[in-house]
Amino acid sequence: MLESLLEPLPPNSSPHVNRLLRSNDAPLDSEALVIRSIVSDGENRMRALDAHIFHLQATLAQLSQRRDETVEHLRVHRAILSPIRRVPTELCAEQSEIWNAPMAAWFICRSWRHYALSYPLLWSSVTVSCYPSWYESETQRLLSKLQTQLFRAANASLDIHCWYGGNDPDSHLLGLVLPSSNRWRNVSFHVNSGKCRLDWLLPTSGKLDRLETLEVENFGATTFPDVFTTAPNLRRVILTLMPNTNRGAPIYLESIPIPWGPITQYRGELPGARQLEILQAAPNLLNCALEIAEGSNFIPPTDTTVTLPHLRRLCLDAAAFHLNVVAPELEELCSVLGVCMVPLITPLIQRASCTLTRLVLWQCRLHTELTDVLRALPTLSYLLLENRHHREEDGVAFFATMTISGTDSDVCPHIVSMVYGYEHWDKYASKDAFISMAKSRFRTQHALRSRLSRLRVFKSASYLEHHEPPKLDMKDQIQMLQDEGLDVAFLGEQETTEYLSRRYI
Incomplete structure (x- = not known):
């Protein structure tokens, strides 16, 4: 028994197996049975080797070497059965940051590179950064990147991520992004400035038919124009604060008109009084996550009851547990x-x-x-x-x-x-x-x-x-x-x- 285990693995005699080892092809059902048999034999061999390694310390070095060979033998054959060979090419990468996901797919194989260039959803996540006018080289780089993305995205719905530092976006940048507002699906604003207005959004009014999600991260006193109340499919809103390390206490969102009636998902980190106003205006919530900005200093009014008849999921910080919420369908x-x-x-x-x-x-x-x-x-x-x-x-x-x-x-x-x-x-x-x-x-x-x-x-x-x-x-x-x-x-x-x-x- 031991002598047979110390023998090197025999070479593959099947031309079908050798072909699969040299390619990325998925095996046929008949070939998969052969590969599984090879894998099963290898697993049995590895278990036997482990047993002898444990009991026969004198031959540990030689058996360990043979085990390493068997592990590699299993690895290359298991790779043939790997689900990645069956993954549709249109799922080769998730939508993530605008540039990285398509670029990452290029390096997997030739076919994935082809689909990365031709599959619109991979290019549908767009970042709009607002740089000062003197940062011309960065603006030009963004313009070039954005042009490529919008071309590759074709007519796919877009995810827009706006990093706002106080300066309005470059007019050429807006000239590319605003005409596509009828395709915006998810929009997020990351605001890191003082008091500012986002009036450059006005041309999107009445055109946000695909908009589903609005997210705002803010520690500035930002004022939004009334463009979201006419978005018929807006269902998810996230309003969060970021610590204002320069000024000590956070500055809360001043104005953002939202049609709360149809909203079904809400996550917010806001003062307690504002959270109550939102809950009272959003009776159709299904999923809600609340953080009270004042923390334990917030004392909700005892005579205020919020009824959320459709709510299924509720996530609370400690301070929000004092809210008087009636939700009979909460699961x-x-x-x-x-x-x-x-x-x-x-x-x-x-x-x-x-x-x-x-x-x-x-x-x-x-x-x-x-x-x-x-x-x-x-x-x-x-x-x-x-x-x-x-x-x-x-x-x-x-x-x-x-x-x-x-x-x-x-x-x-x-x-x-x-x-x-x-x-x-x-x-x-x-x-x-x-x-x-x-x-x-x-x-x-x-x-x-x-x-x-x-x-x-x-x-x-x-x-x-x-x-x-x-x-x-x-x-x-x-x-x-x-x-x-x-x-x-x-x-x-x-x-x-x-x-x-x-x-x-």
């Missing part, structure tokens, strides 16, 4: 909360008069008060918890409480999907309690209990760059749950970042 609540704010969840849900099915809590801490909140939410089917300031005894107690046994005392017995983030995890006791909790929910046979079908674990993003991964090894337990059929996995840094982005709309 998901999302928040970044410290432990002292957790008791505010239950009163908010009671005021909303809703049946919550999804709860997302960032920067939370496992604590008895959190358990009390979850116990009052028996209808939850999805739970995301990012555990901050971890204490071992709290973790053991919390996961023990979350373990179900088929009795009426079970906490959230209908959870089918769970995501758990941790700051650090250095002890085995809470780890074992976590695994026991997952097993109890996945293996449940109780007729009135839902079965956990999806579990994700991640390390808090704030510690990804500055801390080493924990030494705690859970691979065996996770593998066991995977073997039993549970969809469970650790999230990498990119996937964790994607989860973090979902804190807002």
Whole structure:
């Protein structure tokens, strides 16, 4: 057995396999069966080599060399089965910044270069930067880039990103962008100046038929002309503040006429009084994320109630939990909360008069008060918890409480999907309690209990760059749950970042 494993891999005898190794062609079904057989043989060979490496230290060096050869053998054959060979060329790159996405696609292969040049959506994200008149070389570069983009974008809907520093855009730049306003789909303004007016937008009035999203990042006293109230398809609005480091306190948006009635998605970081005005003017909201600019200094009026009859998802900062919002159709609540704010969840849900099915809590801490909140939410089917300031005894107690046994005392017995983030995890006791909790929910046979079908674990993003991964090894337990059929996995840094982005709309 050992002697056969030490032999080099035989060369490929099939001309079809050799052809696939030298090209980017996708295999035929019959060829894929052959490749899968080669991969399967290679995987079996690698497992056998691993076993001998473990038991036969004397031959470790030679076996390791053969294993490396096998891994490479698997890699090149797996590449033949890679889904990238089947990805339609029109999906070769996402729309991102105006220049980078099409350029990146050029370097993949000849066919992708062809489609990067001819596929309009890749060129539809346009940046308009407002430079001083003396910055002529930069203006000329932007003009050349913009001309190319608009030509390649053809008649596709456009995403316009305006970086505004106080100077109006160059007239030649406006001459290219404004005539295409009937194709603007998403428009964002990043304003970093003092008091200013955006009157150059006036020619777009009555022409924004495709506009769906308006986003404004502002720490200047900016005044917008009334051009958005006539946009019939505007549904998503984002109004956020940026810290004004030069002046200390932020300067809030002065004027931006928006038709709030049809808006279905809103995210805002504004003073509390302004947030109340917007909520009262937007009864058709489905998705809402609120941050109160004054923070804990904001005290909402007790006689003001906002009714949002269609709201499905609500994301709040701690200060916004004091708002009196009635939302009978609310399904998901999302928040970044410290432990002292957790008791505010239950009163908010009671005021909303809703049946919550999804709860997302960032920067939370496992604590008895959190358990009390979850116990009052028996209808939850999805739970995301990012555990901050971890204490071992709290973790053991919390996961023990979350373990179900088929009795009426079970906490959230209908959870089918769970995501758990941790700051650090250095002890085995809470780890074992976590695994026991997952097993109890996945293996449940109780007729009135839902079965956990999806579990994700991640390390808090704030510690990804500055801390080493924990030494705690859970691979065996996770593998066991995977073997039993549970969809469970650790999230990498990119996937964790994607989860973090979902804190807002």
